[in-house]
Amino acid sequence: MRIKDDIKQEALFKATVKLVNEIGFVSSSVSKIANEANVSPATLYVYYKNKEDLLVSTYIDIKQKFSRAVLKNFGNNLPIRDILRNVWFSMFKYASRHPEYFKFTEQFANSPYNSLVNKEEVEKYFDPMINMMQKGIEQKIIKDVNVDLLMAFMFYPIMGLSNARSxxxxxxxxxxxxxxxxxxxxxxxx
Amino acid sequence: MRIKDDIKQEALFKATVKLVNEIGFVSSSVSKIANEANVSPATLYVYYKNKEDLLVSTYIDIKQKFSRAVLKNFGNNLPIRDILRNVWFSMFKYASRHPEYFKFTEQFANSPYNSLVNKEEVEKYFDPMINMMQKGIEQKIIKDVNVDLLMAFMFYPIMGLSNARSxxxxxxxxxxxxxxxxxxxxxxxx
Amino acid sequence: MRIKDDIKQEALFKATVKLVNEIGFVSSSVSKIANEANVSPATLYVYYKNKEDLLVSTYIDIKQKFSRAVLKNFGNNLPIRDILRNVWFSMFKYASRHPEYFKFTEQFANSPYNSLVNKEEVEKYFDPMINMMQKGIEQKIIKDVNVDLLMAFMFYPIMGLSNARSxxxxxxxxxxxxxxxxxxxxxxxx
Amino acid sequence: MRIKDDIKQEALFKATVKLVNEIGFVSSSVSKIANEANVSPATLYVYYKNKEDLLVSTYIDIKQKFSRAVLKNFGNNLPIRDILRNVWFSMFKYASRHPEYFKFTEQFANSPYNSLVNKEEVEKYFDPMINMMQKGIEQKIIKDVNVDLLMAFMFYPIMGLSNARSxxxxxxxxxxxxxxxxxxxxxxxx
DNA sequence: GATGAATGAGTGTTCATTCAT
DNA sequence: CATGAATGAACACTCATTCAT
Structure with missing residues (x-):
């Protein structure tokens, strides 16, 4: 039997991201994606259960890549401000190196597919950040406010600024x- | 000749926002929207040139409503901080009173349709804000940085915080x- | 607006019966049926909710036509044997005049679609027959056995004999x- | 060279009958059948030329099993009525012991596949029955009518009565x- | 012999839009 | 102005079958 071809799966991942970036979520049909990946639409279904699976998997993949890149030099002993600064820089660098990931992520997060991903699984990648914030609060370095608020000011501006469009x-x-x-x-x- | 029926147009506007909120951009077809508005699909084309026109118009409509609500008590003589505070409150209030507008806006802005709207037309609603920022800079009240940066910290956190999902x-x-x-x-x- | 065209619905009915007869249930696809009826596949969905609806409706239609034809000269005052004889003749005549209805019926009844029809609705057409049988039993003319048994000997042989194939x-x-x-x-x- | 595996063939036979019973002819795809038999779709093609071959072979298999079971205590010297009675009982018993064979047979016989089986080969299994009928006619025990007629009254009622559905x-x-x-x-x- | 990967051709269905009234 | 009917094109997906190992 033929061996399942990682190259094909990778090609499908790339084609999905590329097409969603170029023509948007709405117009990115399964056959266009398969075409872009130089693969038969039927083959796509060897690798993904259905379109939903393709999109959700691609999204989770990106989130993982992102969190891995951002948090890799995290657990060190620098002061909180420096750690956050490192993270902030990593994020910007990653966002400007992979704007296509960002755009995909935004479209996905603002679509009904978003409700299909296990939020906790995705969010746990960012737990270290939250812990750090809490530590900062305890040390009276960071404002003692709702963590969501802190995160909102740490991350949303990045999304806005990384978005060439806006x-x-x-x-x-x-x-x-x-x-x-x-x-x-x-x-x-x- | 009968006159175009404002009630129908309003119904179409509401149906569009409602459906995009409920089933998402991808699944919101013309006939579903027409149905939701208790109107024939053919009638929709009396009021809008095509689907694109329907969506873009709806988006611009929302943006106008929003800016009108936010900027209405703007041009007064309070200190800059107080004015911004008023605007900030108005935004939050509006966002929490009309979450469906926000959700529509987010989906739209992250779709290729977004590139079809005349950005300048939409952004000019926010010109007063930009002017105010610039005045603040001159008065050495606000940091002398790129205006986009200031706006990013003034607005993006609101979007994040207003989004029940995140x-x-x-x-x-x-x-x-x-x-x-x-x-x-x-x-x-x- | 255009008027819904009974001719099209009739054409779809005929095309369905014809194709199921010629190439069988399995191969009778929606597009082939629409083609045979000189209608776009999309048009088929104006008249029927989906393929299932098309097939079930066609089946019920045939059953109605059949029972109407068979039972039309039923309620008279002849002796039971003569009435049954009339019915029997009507059935044979109908079956040989419309073998395509019979073949469709058989394929349908032996498919999973069959479980979707409201049996009671279809069977009520044959209630007069059952009542007659019961009357015959009371009058000691017909064997006092399960009615299903009587029906089995009254109808199944006809199906076999009407089937040119067997x-x-x-x-x-x-x-x-x-x-x-x-x-x-x-x-x-x- | 390995030997074709009777166990696999048997598994495919059973899977075919089971699936056709459960989801019907239309939905019983090659890969589902192979799956049900715990075999690769490709393997199925080692044992059968194609789908048609699979179904036709399965049908003939069932018919053989059936005739073997029914006719096994046939050639004895009892009176005609008793022999027929034995056959009749055997049929009923077999039908109620193997309803899945019956259902498969009915779906198959009412499909275009049916025209692909060599009728004479299948019917020859029932030659003894026909001979017996003819003997009965000669002995003035059985009505002197077309043999098809006799068979219709001997067999079709059984099919109806064995069918739990009707x-x-x-x-x-x-x-x-x-x-x-x-x-x-x-x-x-x- | 056995198999999972691969696919062109097809499935049932919905789409945005136009037509005829 | 208003509309249900009509449709070609596209949709997501499955099919029977073959390929390469």
């Missing part, structure tokens, strides 16, 4: 990221 | 909004 | 039908 | 079979 005048370079982080830190620090 | 533990009430605004202000103030 | 040597003419009825009557009479 | 009130037990046979005999006896 931020045309903001160039992503080290100086600007530094400035942006200062603002984020001002928002959450005590 | 912020389950953050209850929207006056105290919490006040706290959140303080953070936003800390981020941008000099 | 009965190649039995010519359907008045003499032969008479003979056959005599046998059926011998089976059930006391 | 005969809900007829319980299959020795007394009832006896009664039924009496009716069949009344139908054909002189």
């Amino acid at each position: 931020c045309k005048n903001f160039e992503i370079n080290d100086d600007n990221i530094e400035t942006a982080f200062t603002m984020a830190w001002d928002a959450i620090k005590l | 912020c389950k533990n953050f209850e929207i009430n006056d105290d919490n909004i006040e706290t959140a605004f303080t953070m936003a202000w800390d981020a941008i103030k000099l | 009965c190649k040597n039995f010519e359907i003419n008045d003499d032969n039908i008479e003979t056959a009825f005599t046998m059926a009557w011998d089976a059930i009479k006391l | 005969c809900k009130n007829f319980e299959i037990n020795d007394d009832n079979i006896e009664t039924a046979f009496t009716m069949a005999w009344d139908a054909i006896k002189l």
Whole structure:
């Protein structure tokens, strides 16, 4: 028998991300995706149970890649501000290196498919961040407010700024990221 | 000749928002929307050139309603911080009173339809905000950074916090909004 | 607006029966049926909810036509044997005039679709028959056995004999039908 | 060279019958059948030329099993009526012991596949029955009518009565079979 | 012999849009 | 203006079968 071909699965992943970026969620049909991956539509169903599975799997894949990249130099002993700064930089770097992942993620998160992913599984990747925030609160370094609030000021601005569509005048370079982080830190620090 | 029926147009607007909220962009077909509005699919084409026109118009409509609500008590002579605070509150209030508009907006903005709207037309509603920011910079009240940056810290956190999906533990009430605004202000103030 | 066209529905009915006869239930796809009826597959869905609805409706239609034809000269005052004989003749005549209805019916009844029809609705057409049988039992003309048994000997032989496939040597003419009825009557009479 | 595996063939036979019974002819795909038999779809093609071959072979298999069971105590010297009675009982017993064979047979016989089986080969199993009928005619015990007619009254009622679907009130037990046979005999006896 | 991967051709169904009234 | 009927094109998905191992 033939061996299941990782190349094909990878091609499908890439084709999915690419097409969703280019023509959007709505128009990204199974056959277009398969075509883009140089694979028969029927073959797609060897690797994924159905379209939903394809999209959800792709989303989770991206989230994993992202959290792995962002949190890799995390557990060290620097002061909280420096750790957050590192994370912030990693995120920006990753976002500007893989804007296509970001765009896919945004479309996915704003679609009904989003309700199909096991939130806890995805969110647990970010648990270290939350723990760090809590530690900061205890140490009276960070404002003692709802953690969701802290996260909102730490992450949502990044999403906005990384989105070329909505931020045309903001160039992503080290100086600007530094400035942006200062603002984020001002928002959450005590 | 009968006159185009505003009631029908309004029904179509509401049906579009409702359906996109309930079943998502992908599944919201013209005939379902027409059905929901108790109107024939053919009638929809009396009021809108095509599906794209329907969605784009609905989006612009929402953006207008929003900016009108937010900016209505804007041009007064309060200190900058108070004005921004008012705007911030208006936004939150509007967002929590019309979550369906927010959800529609998010789905739309993350779809290829978004590229079809005349950005300048939409953004001009927010020109007063930008002017205010610039005034704040001149007065050395607000950080002298790229305006996009200021806007990112003023608006994106709201989107995150208003989104019940991503912020389950953050209850929207006056105290919490006040706290959140303080953070936003800390981020941008000099 | 255009008027719904009874001719199209009739064409679909005929096309369904014809195709099921010619290529069988399994191969009779929606598009082939629509094609045969000179109608777009999409149009079929104007008249029927889905394939299941098409087949079930066609089946019920045939059953109705059949029972109407068979029972039309039923409620008269002839002796039971004569009434049954009339019915028997009507059935044979109908079956040989519309073999395509018979074949469709058989394929349908032996398919999983069969479980979707409301049996009671279909069977009520044959209630007069059952009542007659019961009257015959009371009058000591017909054997006092389970009605299902009586029906089995009254109807199943007809199905076999009407089926050109299984009965190649039995010519359907008045003499032969008479003979056959005599046998059926011998089976059930006391 | 390995030897074709009778166990696998048997498993495929059983899976075919089971699936056709459970989900019907239309939905019984090759891969589902292979799956049910715990065998790869490709393996199925080692044992059968194609799907048609699988179904036709299964049908012929069943017919053989059936005729073997029914005719096994046939060639003895009892009176015709007793022999027929034995056959009749055997049939009922077999039918109620193997309803899945019956259901498969009915679906198959009412499908276009049926035209693919060599009728003479199948029918020859029932030649002894036909010979017996002819002997009965010569001996003036059985009505001198077309043999197809005699067979229709001998067999079709059994099919109806064995079909749980169409005969809900007829319980299959020795007394009832006896009664039924009496009716069949009344139908054909002189 | 045995198999999972692979696929072109087809499935039933819905789509955005136009037509005829 | 208003509409249900009509449809070609596309949809997600499954099929029977073959391929490569």
